[in-house]
Amino acid sequence: AGAEFNLWTKTFEDPEFGTADVNFYNLLATVTAYPTAGNFFIKGGAGVGFSGMDLKMEGVSTSLDMGKGLAVIVGGGYDIPLGRLAITPAFNYWHGSTGDMKFLGVPLLTNVSHNTITATVGVKWP
Secondary structure, eight states: OEEEEEEEEEEEEETTTEEEEEEEEEEEEEEEEOOSSSSEEEEEEEEEEEEEEEEEETTEEEEEEEEEEEEEEEEEEEOEEETTEEEEEEEEEEEEEEEEEEETTEEEEEEEEEEEEEEEEEEEOO
C-alpha cells in the first residue's frame, strides 16, 4: 500500500496575451501486488484528480483551481535485481474526471477529464 502524486503540465504561449500553463494532477492511494513468485507486479489505486491553470500576462500572474473529482490509476512493471538494488521499469494509465472548469462561476469547459499513459524507471532498495 502507498500513495502517489502524478502531474501533467503544458505551456501555451501567445506573444500578445502571455502564457497559460494547463495542469492536471492526481493524488492517489495505491496498492501494489506481485501475482506470482517472480518480479512482475501490478498496481491500482483511486483518489482525487485536479485541473488548474496558471496565467501570466504583462507582469501579472494568477493561479486558477478549475475542478476536482474522481481519479484512478492502473499499471504494472518488473523489478530487475542488481545486488541490493532493483531497477524497475513500469507503465501506468491514470485518469481524472474533474467536471466543469469554471472561472468566477462561468463555465469555460464542461465534463473535463484527463487520460495519461506514462513509462517510468525507478530504483528500489530494501
